[in-house]
Amino acid sequence: MAGTGQHELERITLIHTNDLHSHFEAMPRIASFIRVQRELLGADRVLALDIGDHLDRMSPETEGTDGRANVDVLNATGIEAFVPGNNEGLTLAPELLRAAFAGRARFPVVCANLREASTGRIPDWMTPTHVIVKGKLRIGLIGVTAAFADYYRLLGWIADEPLQAVAARAAELRGQADIVVVLSHLGLRLDEQMAAEVPGIDVILGGHTHHLLEQPRQIGAVTVCGAGNTASTRASSSSRTARSGGGSSKPPAASRTSAAARPTRK
Numbered sequence: 590m591a592g593t594g595q596h597e598l599e600r601i602t603l604i605h606t607n608d609l610h611s612h613f614e615a616m617p618r619i620a621s622f623i624r625v626q627r628e629l630l631g632a633d634r635v636l637a638l639d640i641g642d643h644l645d646r647m648s649p650e651t652e653g654t655d656g657r658a659n660v661d662v663l664n665a666t667g668i669e670a671f672v673p674g675n676n677e678g679l680t681l682a683p684e685l686l687r688a689a690f691a692g693r694a695r696f697p698v699v700c701a702n703l704r705e706a707s708t709g710r711i712p713d714w715m716t717p718t719h720v721i722v723k724g725k726l727r728i729g730l731i732g733v734t735a736a737f738a739d740y741y742r743l744l745g746w747i748a749d750e751p752l753q754a755v756a757a758r759a760a761e762l763r764g765q766a767d768i769v770v771v772l773s774h775l776g777l778r779l780d781e782q783m784a785a786e787v788p789g790i791d792v793i794l795g796g797h798t799h800h801l802l803e804q805p806r807q808i809g810a811v812t813v814c815g816a817g818n819t820a821s822t823r824a825s826s827s828s829r830t831a832r833s834g835g836g837s838s839k840p841p842a843a844s845r846t847s848a849a850a851r852p853t854r855k
């Protein structure tokens with residue numbers, strides 16, 4: 590973009606966790622890492638996200654509070670958006686899931702492929718997409734979760750095919766956001782398929798299969814990341830040219846870096 594004088598480089602650091610499975614002992618270090626990154630880089634340059642399976646009912650703290658302890662920790666960590674994993678969606682009945690998150694979570698629960706069977710709609714405490722503005726960058730988020738359709742049906746949910754859900758929402762978001770990030774609790778194989786087949790995505794932050802990509806994987810124009818599990822914290826930085834004039838097309842990636850802070854696991 591050199592020479593046009595119209596585009597300014599915007600850098601945003603995405604910090605993402607997934608599959609913590611109620612390992613509460615790891616969470617203070619993650620919260621500290623995020624707080625330090627915000628202090629170093631500025632809160633408008635950091636976006637902290639959780640990609641699901643934060644809770645696990647094997648934990649007495651989770652079981653004893655029906656997941657509310659996890660939501661309190663997500664709040665205290667300063668997580669800015671969350672997609673439910675199968676441990677949230679399938680091990681808590683819908684009314685318990687609502688009680689844990691609705692009115693309690695101080696972040697949007699973003700999921701585009703779960704609908705209530707009774708209404709056919711996404712519940713009022715979830716949103717399929719969410720746009721967060723950081724600096725001059727409008728970041729469009731889409732959440733999707735592993736569609737165990739038969740199990741979800743037994744609980745009163747309709748789990749839609751996730752890649753179709755992403756395709757529809759990415760097309761919608763493209764006009765409202767400079768960068769489209771998918772929070773994917775689908776697993777690496779589907780993340781790779783999504784990157785190859787679904788247009789309109791820039792970054793996929795993945796979980797569910799506990800894959801740790803030490804370096805983000807580049808598939809075409811899409812950056813695929815995965816933070817492992819339990820006590821892994823990844824920080825991925827993407828530089829993007831922000832649109833400063835109207836009508837420009839999708840901004841190209843200028844550079845990407847990645848840094849990891851992995852607390853030792855007990």
Ligand SMILES: [Zn+2]
Pocket residue numbers: 642674675676735774796797798
């Ligand atoms: Zn999972």
